[in-house]
Amino acid sequence: MIEVKDLYKSYAKGKVNALNGITFSVEDGEIFGVIGPDGAGKSSLFRILASLLLPDSGIAVMNEHDVVIDYRKVRQIIGYMPGRFSLYQDLSVEENLTFFATLFNTTIEENYHLIKDIYQQIEPFKNRRAGALSGGMKQKLALSCALIHKPEILILDEPTTGVDPVSRKEFWDMLGRLKEQGITILVSTAYMDEASRCDRIALIRDGKFIASDTPQGIIENYADILWSVEGTRMSALLSALRDYSAVKTSFAFGDKIHITVTEGLQVGELRQYLAEKKFDDVRIAPIKPTVEDCFMALTSE
Amino acid sequence: MKQFIAFVRKEFRHIMRDNRTLLIILGMPVVEILLFGFAINMEVQNIRVAFYDPTPDAFTTGIAERIRQNSYFNYQGNMQSMEEMEVAMRKGKLDLAVVFPQNFQESLVHSGKAAVQLLSNSSDPNRGSISATYATAIIASFQQEHTKLIQIPFQIQTENRMIYNPLMKSSYMFVPGIMGLVLMIICTIMTSVSIVREKERGTMEVLLASPLKQGTMIFAKTIPYMVISFIDFIIILLLSYFVLGVPINGSLLLLFMIAILYINLTLSYGLTVSTLVDKQVNAVIFSAITAMIPVLMLSGMIFPIDNMPLVLQALSAIVPARWFIEAVRKVMIQGLGITMIWKEILILIGMTLFLLGVTIAKTKKRLE
């Protein structure tokens, strides 16, 4: 269990506030996602939880071990994967793994069952130097190294940044299987679409959690009326929608435009307005928001 | 212990896989020895010398004769006044002027002391200081012979360091210097870079988040460089003995002991540097400026310390290589025993402890 209370952290003698009072808890065996853009404070938070940074104030306890006082104990029970690839590029896949196993006083054999799923995919390249691996494989190796000592809590700082959608999906599948083994997983990401893979999420911005709930709960709390508009000439359509007074916000979402509208507006009214502007073939429908819609709604306030 | 061994093994792998660096650290001593030994001739020849001797006597003419006979010197004549001497010096016609005081012999016999003034042309400081050193050595050997001859203890005040180097070959001077330089470069630059690289590449973050103790890591980091620099030391020793013909007059065991002390010192300095900088480039620059340049300029490797201004002499006292070079010269060239170098040994140990203390105080168990 992770318990965090009122964490504050600033840099450059108080000039930059990275964390502005963060409080949350994570249950055993839960996947908890911290979601927000770069610079929101995700890495600072995770580094404090990994006992690598001291908070200015506040408490963080990892499975009953305080990250400031019992930092040695904390370092034994966590597996930490920093934001950028942090293995030895000039050592082979196997050498990296063996090294990290020894560092934690264990061996590959002892915990092989834990990493088997992941490691098997890169095992054919075990004699290749880590620096020569592709992005997705590096990620798998880094995860194997973070897991090799059977950590109680896994802390993954933006593991999927810069990774293509397919490898990202695979990565989340792996996390799902680790959760089944009872490992508590704390993970951060800038990709909003990954929220649904977490049990609970927190949306972070400017060092503060602006919402924290299950992905479903976040979506249910969405207060606006959200429609999707589909059509051709998207750029022109977007500006036409922005000119319409009953449309509060409008943003492109892939091949559609998501708009929030004032209460009482009928689909027909909007369709008519657009038809006047020579948008004849539009499809308009009320939709359920995505986590990304929620994030944008919460940050526009 | 297992952690420690795993770490040492990892460090060796880093080094072995970086062929270019490996070539540099093993090839450097060879290149430097050959460079200094053959290409750069530190010997100064054709030194134009003149004498000013207001009251010639047996001693002064004897000394002047010795210098004139020496093949390194080219006799330019006796000057009639100090003014004439200065003019010749200013016009660049002289490298060295030997000035005897009035009544040299008298004061030597009566007070047992007399001073010879050696004026060297400092437009080429190196040539000048070496010329002076040569002359000093000649005067010293003259004095030694005459002390035996006339059985009266007396002293001509000059530096007599080269008395053990009768051939005046400069390789005797620079071999200990190269040892000091090479070990400093390898230990300081390599250790600091290897630690800072972990910070720069982000691997330090993972190491910190593991149960590995900082002390274990730091100690393990130094082991490979200790081994490599000791190998380098032996390479230099072998090359200078067999290729340059520099004798090993003292105890080999004592020489190894000095080397190990010095290696530990330079490793400690590398560790200290690593706690002060965050980027590999900075580690190299910082090490180069604070370690290499003082070894070259202030250790006595190239420029004799006694010819330096007092300020620089004082500064040279905090250059570790100075004490190492002195100890090696004493043991290797002069064949002295441990009783004659206890001062150097204590200074080396003291400096090591100081640097280790700084490193421990500065080492962080977290990221900032």
Added chain:
Amino acid sequence: MKAKVIEVSGLTKKFGNFTAVDHITFDVKEGEIFGFLGANGAGKTTAMQMLCGISMPTAGAGTVAGYDIIKENERIKRNIGYMSQKFSLYEDLKVWENIRLFGGIYGLTDKVIATKTDALLERLNFREERNTMVKYLPLGWKQKLAFSVAIFHEPKIVFLDEPTGGVDPAMRRQFWEMIYEAADQGITVFVTTHYMDEAEYCNRVSIMVDGRIDALDTPAELRRQFNADSMDEVFRQLARKAKRGD
């Protein structure tokens, strides 16, 4: 029919016996927003380096901005803009210093730079940040500024390498609106991204698999061809075919 600003055929790059880019042939029209997708390691970066004139193709030919990619690569560099997520601006220089630097690199006169700088800061609503050190800007702002700087010298084409990675959702959309504006002015935009919703914003999209271009069309047409609901699914179907180790 609009002019083609990128036209390559059989473009190939080999590193030893590894073929990073394997005979790719495509063209990009003036003012088009061209999405260049592919899994990690599919060869996108290498292909882009060849188009920018910083990497010599092993085989193949083509023109970029009207210049031959093999013989006239120095001229290409003068007529394109480039921005990536990893490097775009000097963090320790102020906003205006970055603008002046890049303007200077592309040979603009001081007077032109001064006028254009004012206009740019005005447009971005950045006047107050003129003297701010770039490292103190939030990522989204930084990327918007970087994009403006990349098209400051009015290049024919701008290459964007994952310009929106890690940028917050609202900023990401503002960024794309800037891309549209640039395209309206006739600047061709060549962009890579890992956000599949952004693939939809492109006029045409190519997807690289194992060094080859396996699909190239409008997003709508690609979805139809692959019988998929979203570009995400199109991408997955294609990436599944990849044989290269990840």
